[in-house]
Amino acid sequence: MDFFQTVFLALVQGITEFLPISSSAHLILVPVLTDWPDQGLAFDVAVHLGSLVAVIVYFRHELLRMTLAGLGSFRGQWNSDARLAWAVVLGTIPVVLAGLFAKSYIETVLRSPLVIATTAIVFGLALWWADVTGRKVRTEDTIGWRTALFVGVAQAIALIPGTSRSGITITAGLMLGLTREAAARFSFLLSIPTLIAANVLIARDIVREPGDIDWTMTLLGAAVAGISAYYCIAFFIRLLSRTGMLPYVIYRVVLGLFLFWVFW
Incomplete structure (x- = not known):
């Protein structure tokens, strides 16, 4: 890939990873619509690693508290941070199992433009319904094992391209009465172990089938994805209370209809 393609694909990954519009769908569609060469597994690892670093840096203070509280829970010391830490662990199990058995x-x-079109519309409308009808009164401190498991199962469904991991987990959180901000923050915290697992699986495939890697473009992609992902998280959470989910729902429906028009 050349410089422009690298930067463009990295921006696509960084921006769409945490917005409820599906990063995997966009990374699949860009080469299809542009006839660019496939970016390769090494680039996929790099941009996902950049997104992972971004979300860790953004939530660094919460993660430190959760880690210490989670360790303290082994000594019987429970608080809201410990419960949230274990909720993230529990919510990650379904997607790991689904990834191992259905990868x-x-x-x-399922990497079809028509599948992406369908899931973009269906789960986009589900996001709109959850945002309109959800009570939006619960914070992250109220998340227990039932909520964590429900959101975790939703996250596993997001392995289907076009569903959007952040989109469906936020939808699930809103359905259970979480505020928009709480649903988004829990979704982003859930992304950390999920991105780690995804990077491990893709890296395993690279080791099995090594190829030529353009390290300059790969590292550039990681940096661009990380920076764009960090600012995307910050602006998304900040704007949620004002914009709601409707702009992302409209985008998903328009994208789905466009794909049906092009590929039907």
Whole structure:
């Protein structure tokens, strides 16, 4: 890939990873719509690693408290941070299991523009419904094992391209009465172990089938994805109370209809 393609794809990953519009769908569609060469596994690892660093840096203070509180829970010392830490652990289990058992099927059968069009519209409308009807009164401190498991199962469904991991987990949180900000923050915290697991799986494939890696473009992609992801998280959470989910729902429906028009 050249400089422009690298920066463009890295921006796509960084911006769409945490917005409820599906990063995987956009990374699949860009080469299809532009006839660019496939970016390769090494680039995928790099941009996902950049997004991972961004969310860790953004939530560094919360993560430190959660880690210490989670360790303290082994000594019987429970508080809201410990419960949130274990909620993240529990919420990650469904997507790890789904990824291990369904990875090959998803990557071969479901990477279709028509699948992406369908999931973009269906789960976009689900996000709108949850935002309109959700009570939006609960904070992250109220998240227990039932909420964590429900959101975790939703996250596993997001392995289907076009669903959007952040979109469906925020939808699930809103359905259970979380505020927009709480649903988004829990979604982003859940992304940390999920991104780690995804990077490990993709890195394993690279080790099995090593190829030529353009390290300059790969590192550039990681940096651009990380910086754009960090600011995307910050602005998204800050604007949620004012914009709600409707702009992202409209975007998803328009994207889905466009894909049906192009590929039907």
